[in-house]
Amino acid sequence: MATFTQLTIDALTLGSVYALIALGYTLVYGVLKLLNFAHGDVFMVGTFIGYGVLQLLGGPSNPSVPIWLLITLITLAAMAGCAVLGVVIERFAYRPLRDAPRIAPLISALGVSFFLANSMQLLFSATPRNYNTFALGNGELYFKGFDIGQVRVPLLRIITIGAAILLMIVLWVLVNKTRTGKAMRATSYDREAAAMMGIDIDRVIMFTFLLGSGLAGAAGVMFALRVPTTVAIGFVAGLKGFTAAVIGGIGSIPGAMAGGIILGCAESYTQGYVSTKWSDLVVFSILVAFMIFRPQGLLGRADIRKV
Amino acid sequence: MTDSTPHSSDIPAEGPAVGQDEWVARHAERRVLRWDRLAPLEQRLRVAPWWAWLALFLGAMCLLPAITSSGYARLVGFDTVLYMMLALGLNVVVGWGGLLDLGYVAFYGLGAYGYALLDSNQFHLHYAAYFTIPVVVVGGAIAGFLLGLPSRRLHGDYLAIVTLFFLQLFQTIVTNGDSIFGHNVTGGAFGIFNVDPLHAFGHTLATQHGGVFAVSYYFVALAFFAVVFVALRFVNHSRTGRAWRSLREDPLAAEAMGMPVNTLKLMSFSFGAAVAALTGTLFASLSQSVLPLSFYFVLLITIYTMVILGGAGRQHAVVLGALVIGPLLELLRDPNKSRIIFYVALAVGLLLAFGVSRTFGVIAAATTALGFVCHTIAASVHHSWVAGSSPGGLQHFVSSWLVIPKHLAGWIPPVTYIGVICVALVLTLVPRRVRLVLLPPSLYLAAFVWDNVMLPQSDAARYIVLGLILIALMIVRPNGLLGERRVEII
Numbered sequence: 001m002a003t004f005t006q007l008t009i010d011a012l013t014l015g016s017v018y019a020l021i022a023l024g025y026t027l028v029y030g031v032l033k034l035l036n037f038a039h040g041d042v043f044m045v046g047t048f049i050g051y052g053v054l055q056l057l058g059g060p061s062n063p064s065v066p067i068w069l070l071i072t073l074i075t076l077a078a079m080a081g082c083a084v085l086g087v088v089i090e091r092f093a094y095r096p097l098r099d100a101p102r103i104a105p106l107i108s109a110l111g112v113s114f115f116l117a118n119s120m121q122l123l124f125s126a127t128p129r130n131y132n133t134f135a136l137g138n139g140e141l142y143f144k145g146f147d148i149g150q151v152r153v154p155l156l157r158i159i160t161i162g163a164a165i166l167l168m169i170v171l172w173v174l175v176n177k178t179r180t181g182k183a184m185r186a187t188s189y190d191r192e193a194a195a196m197m198g199i200d201i202d203r204v205i206m207f208t209f210l211l212g213s214g215l216a217g218a219a220g221v222m223f224a225l226r227v228p229t230t231v232a233i234g235f236v237a238g239l240k241g242f243t244a245a246v247i248g249g250i251g252s253i254p255g256a257m258a259g260g261i262i263l264g265c266a267e268s269y270t271q272g273y274v275s276t277k278w279s280d281l282v283v284f285s286i287l288v289a290f291m292i293f294r295p296q297g298l299l300g301r302a303d304i305r306k307v
Numbered sequence: 308m309t310d311s312t313p314h315s316s317d318i319p320a321e322g323p324a325v326g327q328d329e330w331v332a333r334h335a336e337r338r339v340l341r342w343d344r345l346a347p348l349e350q351r352l353r354v355a356p357w358w359a360w361l362a363l364f365l366g367a368m369c370l371l372p373a374i375t376s377s378g379y380a381r382l383v384g385f386d387t388v389l390y391m392m393l394a395l396g397l398n399v400v401v402g403w404g405g406l407l408d409l410g411y412v413a414f415y416g417l418g419a420y421g422y423a424l425l426d427s428n429q430f431h432l433h434y435a436a437y438f439t440i441p442v443v444v445v446g447g448a449i450a451g452f453l454l455g456l457p458s459r460r461l462h463g464d465y466l467a468i469v470t471l472f473f474l475q476l477f478q479t480i481v482t483n484g485d486s487i488f489g490h491n492v493t494g495g496a497f498g499i500f501n502v503d504p505l506h507a508f509g510h511t512l513a514t515q516h517g518g519v520f521a522v523s524y525y526f527v528a529l530a531f532f533a534v535v536f537v538a539l540r541f542v543n544h545s546r547t548g549r550a551w552r553s554l555r556e557d558p559l560a561a562e563a564m565g566m567p568v569n570t571l572k573l574m575s576f577s578f579g580a581a582v583a584a585l586t587g588t589l590f591a592s593l594s595q596s597v598l599p600l601s602f603y604f605v606l607l608i609t610i611y612t613m614v615i616l617g618g619a620g621r622q623h624a625v626v627l628g629a630l631v632i633g634p635l636l637e638l639l640r641d642p643n644k645s646r647i648i649f650y651v652a653l654a655v656g657l658l659l660a661f662g663v664s665r666t667f668g669v670i671a672a673a674t675t676a677l678g679f680v681c682h683t684i685a686a687s688v689h690h691s692w693v694a695g696s697s698p699g700g701l702q703h704f705v706s707s708w709l710v711i712p713k714h715l716a717g718w719i720p721p722v723t724y725i726g727v728i729c730v731a732l733v734l735t736l737v738p739r740r741v742r743l744v745l746l747p748p749s750l751y752l753a754a755f756v757w758d759n760v761m762l763p764q765s766d767a768a769r770y771i772v773l774g775l776i777l778i779a780l781m782i783v784r785p786n787g788l789l790g791e792r793r794v795e796i797i
Contacts, residue, residue: 035464092732096782104781106407106467107615111777114608114770122760122767123721235604239475242468277483284476288457291469 005151007272008265013157013226015264016164020219021241022248022256023171024086024212030188030251031208033102037109038089040238041116042082042213046220047229048120049081050074051129061135070136071159071225078217086213087206095202113234120231128228160222167218168257171211175253180207188251240267243287249300258298262286349789360623361536368529378519385520385593387633388528389586392535394613394625396582399539401611402619403548404575405555409607410454410470413477414447414580416602418587420481420493421446423597426503429494436507440588447584448577455576474607481599498598505592514593524593531589535582540622542578551575555620605770609636612777618787627789632773639769642762646701649757653750666743673747678708681751685710695759709758720760727756 021043028036053074058064065073093112097105133141133156141156175181186194187204195201223229223237240263248259266286270279290297352360371384393415400408421443425434434442454473484493493499505512505527513521542548553561554571562568591597609632617628638644654671661667685692695711705711712719730749734742761768780787 029464033464035467088732092735093778093782097785100781100785102464103407104785106464107611108778108781110409110608110611111774111781113774114604115774115778118767118770118774119724122764122771123724236475239468239472243472246465246468277479280476280479284472287469287472291465292457295465 002150003272005148007268009151009153009157010272011265011268012261013160013222013264014268015261016161017219017223017260018240018244018263019257019260020164020167020215020222021237022244022260023168023253024216024219025242025245026248026250026253026256027184027208027212029245031184031191031205032094032098032105034094034105035109035242036094036212037106037238038093038112038116039212039216040236040241041113041120041234042085042089043216043220043223043237043241044229044231044234045085045116045120046078046082046217047224047233048124048129048220048231049217050078050221050224051131051229053077054131059135060132063136067137067141071221075163075218075221078221079214080217082217082220083210083214086209086216089213090206090209095205113238117231117234124231126231128230129224130228131224133225156225160225163218163222167215168253171215172253174211180204184208240283243283245297246287247290247297249297251301252297252299255297255299357540357623358537361533364626365529365533369526372522372525381522381525382520383634383637385525385528386637387630388525388532389590390610390613390629390633391626392528392532392586392589393583393610394617394629395532395535395539395622396579396586397610397614398619398622398625399542399551399582400575400579401614402621402625403543403551403555404572404579405551405558406572406575407464407467408470408576408579409467410473410477411579411583411610412602412604412607413474414451414583415587415590415606416477416481416597416599417450417580418443418447418584419591419597419602420499420587421584422588422591423499423502424492426506426592427499428501429491429499433503433506436505436592440585443588444581444585447587448581450584451576451578451580452573454580455573474603478599478603481602493599494597496599498596500596502591502595502597504595512592514595524589528589531585535585536622536626539578539582543622547571547574608770608773608777612773612780614787615777615780615785616787618789621789624787624789628787632776636769636773639772640765642765645762645765645768646705646758649754650701653753670743670746670750674750675708677747677751678754681710682708705758709754711758715759723752723756724760727752 021039024039024042025036028034028039054060054063054070057070057073063070089112093108094105097108141159142154143152144155145153145158147153173181175184183194183199183204184207186197186199187201191201194204219241220229223233241260244259244263245256246259247262248255248257263283263286266282267279270282274282368384368388372381375381393411396414397408397411400406400411422439424430425432425439425442427433454470457469481493481498482496485491485495503511504514505524512523512527514524515521543551550561550566550571551574553564553566554568554575558568561571590601610629613628613632614625615628616632617626618624635648638648657667657670661670682693691713693706693710694713695715727749730745730752734745734749737745757768761771
């Protein structure tokens with residue numbers, strides 16, 4: 001039972017990271033019908049921005065600000081940096097291809113992903129970067145927290161999961177309760193008609209990339225608070241994030257959250273009960289099963305093709 | 308080498324032809340003045356039949372060992388032939404079938420691992436080549452079929468993600484394959500060593516002669532390339548080939564016409580996978596070892612760049628793409644040649660943008676003058692600012708023109724690198740007049756970054772170049788150098 005609780009906490013932490021990445025995919029896919037391969041690498045850049053700001057603020061063992069402020073600051077910095085990066089990518093790599101055949105932006109996205117990963121390697125080398133959260137306040141992020149049975153739920157996990165939930169609520173409000181959100185939904189429903197109704201499509205798409213990439217930045221910091229980061233994590237993280245989006249139903253925001261949690265559980269339980277090596281296999285099987293039996297995902301709408 | 312696939316070589320001014328993608332046509336129109344000098348040339352080459360050009364090409368390729376005796380250069384030639392085969396295989400799936408298969412490299416890996424398992428001490432099997440190669444090729448085709456099965460109902464992006472995940476899965480399996488139920492199957496992260504060279508009928512084709520690459524492998528690879536090229540050409544001109552193209556142009560219409568769309572997709576997957584697996588056997592037999600990371604994202608991007616650069620959908624085009632990218636990547640490894648390539652690329656880029664005109668001359672002169680001025684200023688401030696020496700070609704010119712500090716402060720690489728990217732992006736936005744003024748300093752900054760930041764790390768640098776080529780191609784010329792204008796792939 002203790003193992004199960006432990007694994008569930010891990011699953012939720014991992015799942016919230018995947019869910020945040022998946023949200024970025026799903027937002028962009030909803031509006032542009034574009035699979036943004038570069039999203040995983042934007043996430044990776046986020047982990048590095050967080051690391052850089054952490055070092056600027058004095059490093060984990062001797063921070064110049066209180067811990068809660070430190071974590072908030074690195075998260076905000078990563079979100080802002082990634083948001084800018086996402087908007088720049090959209091402006092220069094995708095916008096010229098807006099009306100191109102579907103393959104063109106896909107391949108451009110592959111190129112951007114490759115470019116980002118290798119640029120980061122060029123500038124910051126391939127050595128892993130560790131946030132070293134143990135050193136923060138003499139490990140209080142790990143020792144504080146509450147207990148479920150005999151299992152300690154560390155403060156760090158609570159912060160991660162809480163922040164993810166908070167971000168999702170903010171996103172939900174943004175998309176469903178604001179004018180810009182309405183414009184986003186309209187654009188996602190029918191871009192041409194939305195343009196005819198006077199919606200500035202370019203601005204909406206820019207805003208979508210801003211949101212999605214910002215979430216990727218937050219996910220990056222949450223990820224890197226758990227484990228060290230390298231320049232190579234973007235590929236797999238992006239793959240998992242997109243899988244989560246597909247499982248939940250692409251284009252659906254609650255679906256992305258559900259997909260992230262499912263993926264986190266699948267991975268965590270496989271690693272805990274079966275083997276650490278084969279979690280990819282389980283995730284792939286889930287993906288294929290969904291592709292065959294429910295291609296529209298858990299909460300997605302079935303795809304109706306217009307002829 | 309010419310393909311007699313019907314396509315229009317010139318775009319009528321009034322708009323796209325029937326069955327042509329409007330966006331591509333518009334794009335081609337915009338670029339037709341400068342870019343399409345290749346198309347008329349290609350037309351003229353049609354005086355001879357395709358097989359004559361193929362024979363000529365193979366003859367020219369056979370001359371490589373006569374030109375150079377360096378084992379390294381011949382090995383690069385061998386690798387390039389492998390790239391050409393891989394590009395041909397990918398062309399079946401992407402160019403003809405119109406399916407975005409991002410797991411393609413996994414089949415190459417399957418081929419290599421298949422050969423390695425059947426011809427090494429891993430299981431103490433040493434089958435002859437005439438057994439191993441057909442088995443592996445058929446195995447590859449079956450694997451392609453199996454991957455196609457869950458994917459066949461999916462179109463576009465879903466297919467891309469399933470196949471990409473398949474590539475990741477292949478990595479996971481071979482990396483962890485040293486303990487599958489307690490058996491060591493794939494050798495894990497260290498791969499399989501001591502794979503047999505090609506052998507059949509009691510003869511063994513040595514991979515090395517006196518410590519250098521044995522040129523016989525180059526000829527074997529060329530022979531395989533020729534077979535693959537001819538076979539795929541026949542397939543393309545068969546009923547199946549036509550059906551693939553119709554599938555690519557419009558899957559829905561093809562289905563409505565009674566085409567067995569799913570079967571066609573599976574066939575296209577299988578053909579591509581079989582070619583990749585065949586190439587894998589050659590790779591494994593020469594390198595005598597297989598490692599998981601040889602078959603990963605980097606290679607995938609490389610082959611995609613080749614296919615896109617040449618022009619998806621046409622065999623001779625993708626071969627051309629491989630012929631350009633393969634050696635280019637190899638040359639970029641070497642700082643000597645890398646620097647020369649950089650300046651040549653700058654010159655060619657400027658020529659393409661401005662033609663041989665006064666503008667070109669002024670910009671080139673301004674950049675050169677700016678360099679000498681900057682160098683003089685930097686030298687007079689402190690001599691260590693220009694005392695750095697990075698190895699490379701054009702030593703005399705560069706050492707008196709470019710600022711190369713002896714010790715590069717830690718902040719310089721990120722700031723200048725990101726700076727040069729920002730400048731390049733801004734240049735695309737500003738009016739032409741401003742752009743012309745900003746161009747010389749930007750070019751100088753680019754040269755500074757190339758020499759000081761990128762040359763010391765050739766590996767990352769060449770992949771960055773690859774990514775940039777891919778992005779720029781999609782924006783400037785999505786149909787590649789020789790591609791058909793229709794590139795819609797869903």
